[in-house]
Amino acid sequence: MADKLIIGNWKMNTRRDSGKALIDALSASDITNQPWVGVAVPTVYLAQAAECLKGSRIALSSQDVSRFDKDGAFTGEVSAAMLKDAGCAYALVGHSERRQYFAEGNDALLSKMRHAIAAGVTPVLCVGETLEEREAGRYLDVVFSQLAILSELTAGDYVIAYEPVWAIGTGKVASLEQIAEIHSAIKNWCLQNAKASDKIRVLYGGSVKAENAESILATENVDGALVGGASLDADSFRMICQAAGKLI
Ligand code: PGA
Secondary structure, eight states: OOOOEEEEEOOSOOOHHHHHHHHHHHHHSGGGGSSEEEEEOOGGGHHHHHHHTTTOSOEEEESOOOSOOSSSSOTTOOOHHHHHHTTEEEEEESOHHHHHHSOOOHHHHHHHHHHHHHHTOEEEEEEOOOHHHHHTTOHHHHHHHHHGGGGGOSOOOOEEEEOOGGGTTTSOOOOHHHHHHHHHHHHHHHHHHSTTGGGOEEEEESSOOTTTHHHHHTSTTOOEEEESGGGGSHHHHHHHHHHHHHTO
């Protein structure tokens, strides 16, 4: 089985001291011998995190990337080239909170994916349906329409994270059957519609915790996890990474 990828998404949490303490705790633990691990820290702390992670196997990720690629008059934006320069290996793209609060849609997300790939930062495209869409039986159509931008890309160097919106930060986890069904559907869609699809990794996200990580990560076609709340606690995150390590 290929190495799993576990990315902690800190969202809009931590301060200079608490972020440093979290990274120091992760670096000091045996997490560095575990599968591929990344932390998506707030933009303002990326440089500090890169410094703390020097010599560590833990990769740095941003939580977003600009849809503009050329330097210039885009106040408040952070380009893919800047993220690369700051030490990011990954960039989250299209997290459901960005889609919900910043109205990010496929056009902007396609630009973000393109710029990240061109800059050498691996984008992690987040997809997932709302509870209403799930209950209406439309979840596959919704996810496929979010994946559609992948057929526009010529390179296959990206990761997908399936995160049902109703499972994010709610404590509600998709059942293993639901996860297996949609992960297999995503991979099949990619095989038919996207380039370099045999390499594509599909992570699961949504209330992943130390207690449920092993069974989720052992589910077919789950190549890792995107972890929100539980990634803010070094012990919980370490246990999730260890669960992934056992499955390699
Ligand atoms: P959660 O968040 O683990 O707190 O549910 C996951 C995410 O939003 O990436």
